[in-house]
Amino acid sequence: MTYTAWIIITASLVGLSCGLIGVFLVLRKMAMMSDAISHTVLLGIVVAYLMTRELSGPHMLIGAILAGLLTAFLVQWLHNLDLELHASMGIVFTTLFAIGVILISTSIGNAHLDIQHALMGEITFVPFHTMELPIVGAVPVTTVMLAVVLLIVVITIIVFYKEWKITSFDPALAASLGIPIVFMHYLFMSLVSITTVAAFDAVGAIMVVAMLITPAASAYLWTDKLSIMLLLSSSFGVISAIIGYYIAAWIDTSISGSMAFATGIIFIISFLLSPTHGFLSRSLGKQRNQFS
Template structure:
């Protein structure tokens, strides 16, 4: 498969996996947890590297997962003690991210693990690092990881669809029905952590926030049905990724930044023209009322 094809497949996998997970972030009104976890998983990655000395492997996902859970736990802990949610998120993610940056600067040394790569990502480097998969051949490691994570995301949403749906819309009702709300919360935060770290090589920690939030927010403008919103958000994520690549070629600029820009452009268009929540539709209703 060609170099360009692997980049496009990787970009599509990022858009699809982030789009699916982002729906529940929007519905839970915890979109900024994506920003928090996208930064704090850096600490988990750094600690995993310090323990193993390897930049590639399952230990990176484990480190990111633990960091994501730690972030969710600390935010929840501060909230239960009277600190506002926004303040809790800001305090936790800046502190844990700062620790990760300090460890990179003081303890990592000459390893190929730098802040710019973790934050910004570079999808053009993805095809260079490959694993040999039986019966398939050489596959870029980032692409393979994203594919596995996508399967995990689809399986998790399928298994916990009812629980996450109820806890997203009405946590009190979920608790009264015997659904372990806190367990479902931490399970979702773990899934978010996995998606975030798997997307590092493609779009980096900062721009993955755009892929997690904007396609889901765009889909929310078009439908009020959860299952439709999931499909639409995933499709929008893929479309934004592919269009972003085309924009990057056209302007000769950063691919990951162009992908994030395209998500914002699709949201802006939908914000005006979506049939129910768009500004044009609202203006028409007011004009005829």
Template sequence: MSYAGWILLTGALVGISCGLTGVLLILRKMAMMADAISHTVLLGIVAAYLVSSSLDGGSMLIGAMLAGLLTAWLVQWFESSGINTDAAIGVVFTTLFSIGVILISTSVGNVHLDVNHALMGEISFIPWNVIELPLIGPVPSATLLLLIVTIIVALVILLFFKEWKITTFDPALAASLGFPVLLMHYVFMTLVSVTTVAAFDAVGAIMVVAMLITPAASANLWTDRLSHMFLLSALFGVASSSMGYVVAIWLNTSISGSMAFSTGLIFLISYFFAPKHGQIAKRVYKTNEI
């Protein structure tokens, strides 16, 4: 595959994995949790390196998953103690992220692991870091990791679709029917954590937030059906990554930044022209009522 092809494929996998996960974030009103986890996984990545002395993708995933779960547990604990949700997220997010930054500055040394890379990412470097696969040949390691994570996210959502639906829309009813609401919550936080760290090399933590939230918010304007929302969100994520690459090449600017810009552009179009909840559709409906 060509250099541009690997970048487009990597961006598409980011769009699909973040798009699918983002739907549940939007519907559960946990958008700020995405921002928190996308930053606190930095602590998990640094801790994984300090323990294993390796930048291996597997140890990074485990560290990020544990950091995401720690974030979710701490936020939940503060909430149960009477702290406002936004305040709890803010305190946990800033504290854990700052610990990660301090550890990078004081303990990591000259290893290729820095705050700017974690925050902003650089998708143009992805095709150069490859691993050899039997019968396939050289494949970018970040792309392979994203492919595995995307498959896992899609399978977990598909296999437990009924559980996600009821625990998202009516957790009280789900609990009364015997569904493991708290367990599903932590499984979901794990998915968010794994998806976030898998996208680090591609778009960085800040851009992951755009990919997690904006395509799902756009899809929410087009349909009220959960299955359709998943499909549209993934589609918008892929479209955003492709559009972002074209814009970046055209303007000779940051690919990650252009991808984030494209998610906002798709949301703006959806906000006005979506047939279900778009502003123009609402005005036409009100006019017809009159």
């Protein structure tokens, strides 16, 4: 398979996973949690490196996931102390991210960990780090990991679809039905952390946030049905990955940045043209009501 194909496939896997998870983040009004976790995983990566002095291995993934769970726990803890949710997110993510930056600056030295890498990722190098798989042959390691994460995301959503649907729309009803709200919350945050960590190294924090929020927000404008929203959001993620790559190739710029930009283009189109919640349809509806 060609270099371009592997980059597009890898980015599309990010778009699929983040698009599915993002729907529940938007519905739960926790969209900025993706921003918080995508930044604070840096602290987990840095701490894992300081403990092992190795830049690859499962310890990096474990450290990043633990940092994501720590973020979710601290945000919920502060929120339970009557601090506004978004303020809690802002406090936790800026503090933990700042600690990660300070550790990089003071303790990492010449290791290949830097702020530019954290923000923009290195998707251009993904096709060069491969592993051999039966039948398929040489496949980029990051692509394999993202495919596994997508499978985990899809299976988890299918298994807990009813519980997450109820807890997202009506937590009080969920509690009355005996659904373990706290467990479902942290299970969901674990999934957000795993998805973010898997995409973090390849595409960076900026694209992770864009893929988690913008496709889901765009899908929200087109439908009120959760199943359709999940399909649209994941589709928008893939379309953004493809369009973004060719924009980057056209003007010779950052691939991840262009893909994030493409999610914004799709949102603008959705905001203007959505038949239900779009700006133009609402404006025309108001005009009809005035003349009726």
